[in-house]
Amino acid sequence: MEYRTAGESHGPALVTIVSGVPAGLALSSAAIDSDLARRQGGYGRGGRMQIEHDRARILSGVRFGRTLGSPVALEIANRDWENWAQRMAQEGRPPHDLASERSPRPGHADLVGALKIGTQDCRNVLERASARETAARVAAGAVARACLAAFGVEVGSYVTRIGDVMLPAAEVERKGGVFASAKVESSPVRCPHEETGARMTAAIDAAREAGESLGGWFTVTVQGLVPGLGGYAEAGERLTGRIGGALLSIPAIRGVEFGLGFRAGTLPGSQVHDPIVYREEPGAFGRIGRARNNAGGLEGGMTTGEALVVHAVMKPIPTLMRPLGTIDLETHEATDASTERSDVCAVPAAAVVAEAEVALVLAGAYGDKFGHDALDDALRAFESYVARIAVR
Numbered sequence: 001m002e003y004r005t006a007g008e009s010h011g012p013a014l015v016t017i018v019s020g021v022p023a024g025l026a027l028s029s030a031a032i033d034s035d036l037a038r039r040q041g042g043y044g045r046g047g048r049m050q051i052e053h054d055r056a057r058i059l060s061g062v063r064f065g066r067t068l069g070s071p072v073a074l075e076i077a078n079r080d081w082e083n084w085a086q087r088m089a090q091e092g093r094p095p096h097d098l099a100s101e102r103s104p105r106p107g108h109a110d111l112v113g114a115l116k117i118g119t120q121d122c123r124n125v126l127e128r129a130s131a132r133e134t135a136a137r138v139a140a141g142a143v144a145r146a147c148l149a150a151f152g153v154e155v156g157s158y159v160t161r162i163g164d165v166m167l168p169a170a171e172v173e174r175k176g177g178v179f180a181s182a183k184v185e186s187s188p189v190r191c192p193h194e195e196t197g198a199r200m201t202a203a204i205d206a207a208r209e210a211g212e213s214l215g216g217w218f219t220v221t222v223q224g225l226v227p228g229l230g231g232y233a234e235a236g237e238r239l240t241g242r243i244g245g246a247l248l249s250i251p252a253i254r255g256v257e258f259g260l261g262f263r264a265g266t267l268p269g270s271q272v273h274d275p276i277v278y279r280e281e282p283g284a285f286g287r288i289g290r291a292r293n294n295a296g297g298l299e300g301g302m303t304t305g306e307a308l309v310v311h312a313v314m315k316p317i318p319t320l321m322r323p324l325g326t327i328d329l330e331t332h333e334a335t336d337a338s339t340e341r342s343d344v345c346a347v348p349a350a351a352v353v354a355e356a357e358v359a360l361v362l363a364g365a366y367g368d369k370f371g372h373d374a375l376d377d378a379l380r381a382f383e384s385y386v387a388r389i390a391v392r
């Protein structure tokens, strides 16, 4: 499943076109809106989240509640647009002094983007580089999530670290790395451990007070994946690379680990690789399984049938209320970076965006293996494959 997005942060709307969606999938804007609301939540978000309550409008690809097999186009209106209509006008000349737009913010695309496209007006870059664009990704991801649900697949995420506050590893191990979504969604920081969550919100409060920002870590989990998605034969088929690349395409994501992650490089092989077992009780895909899941659900670039467990690190939000130094691109004088309304911490939201990215890759992998045309055909192919691998 592929998607493109368009739209500026303060333009009239964001749009996305999702292709490779099979015909016959039940899809409603309500399902998309619930994911959009999850992206907007999370303690530490900026004032904009109070202004915007994102809603998706389905523009194409759906009739009588079911997909047609044609591209699904979605629009999310920017409710703040009317306050920006003059500064973001598509015609005419800028109505304001550009001086305020000439100071690129460290940690953002502003400076290199302005050099790249030949402008001193950093807004020409930052409007598109803004993570507002991730709302469109989440909308696209909701289509993928609906498709995955038809194959019994569930995608979730949780936050494991904000600044120096960390979910104890023992808690994660106790739950086998997968937490109930109700526990996560009821936490203001999407951390399933209440006491850690409270310390995370306190850390965010302290950062806000200090004019600082915070990053953190999160984990995306996917349950119910059939073994054999992706591929080992060609570099581009390997889900390790496709999922890793998809997560690293999210603004501010600086690293990705699967399963045991970087610790795998510190332990001998016998403690890293997952023994293969023949189970007494068959699982959803037969009796062959793993004694543990250090691999995080991927081996040889393919799903193993165990839960996919992928971790990512987000850098601290670069817009600071106590700004770092920068220069005016016209005068070259030193100045402070601008302090546009901003999140203090967006790790909980980034985890929701990451769910969408992972869902899109995996829905595409189901389509590659079982067919992209009609959901019913794909489900029949899926059932026949599951029956074959179950008896081995």
Ligand SMILES: Cc1cc2nc3c(=O)[nH]c(=O)nc-3n(C[C@H](O)[C@H](O)[C@H](O)COP(=O)(O)O)c2cc1C
Pocket: 046, 107, 108, 109, 129, 130, 131, 134, 250, 251, 252, 253, 315, 317, 318, 319, 341, 342, 343, 344, 346, 349, 350, 353
């Ligand atoms: C969900 C989400 C929300 C974000 N919110 C903000 C924000 O409010 N202010 C900000 O300066 N950066 C925010 N960022 C991070 C920037 O978009 C990002 O750091 C910047 O575009 C530069 O890209 P890079 O970090 O990948 O180099 C957010 C990122 C995500 C994923």
